[in-house]
Amino acid sequence: MSKTSWLILIGALVASPAAAHVYLEGKQATVGASYKAVFAVPHGCSGSPTVKIRVQIPEGVIAVKPMPKAAGTSMSLRDNIATPTTITATS
Numbered sequence: 001m002s003k004t005s006w007l008i009l010i011g012a013l014v015a016s017p018a019a020a021h022v023y024l025e026g027k028q029a030t031v032g033a034s035y036k037a038v039f040a041v042p043h044g045c046s047g048s049p050t051v052k053i054r055v056q057i058p059e060g061v062i063a064v065k066p067m068p069k070a071a072g073t074s075m076s077l078r079d080n081i082a083t084p085t086t087i088t089a090t091s
Contacts, residue, residue, distance in 0.1 A: 021045075022053060 022041050029035035037055075044050040057064055 022050070 021043065022039055025038040025040050026036070039053060039055070041050050041053065
């Protein structure tokens, strides 16, 4: 393996965050209707628990309200504006 290949491999391993298997329980939303996005997090990877989820809100969404489900989970809106652009959940 060349020196460049090793550097790319090391950079990818160091820079990439843990990839949890997060998915939306409801896959489709109707335009103009409300939508309750429920994120399912069955497990982390390689024995590491998932401790943080960051959701970027797409343009056009007019209202967002985080609703923590599990005890010990906190949620915060990144932007202190009427329409937030990011929601972060940590445990």
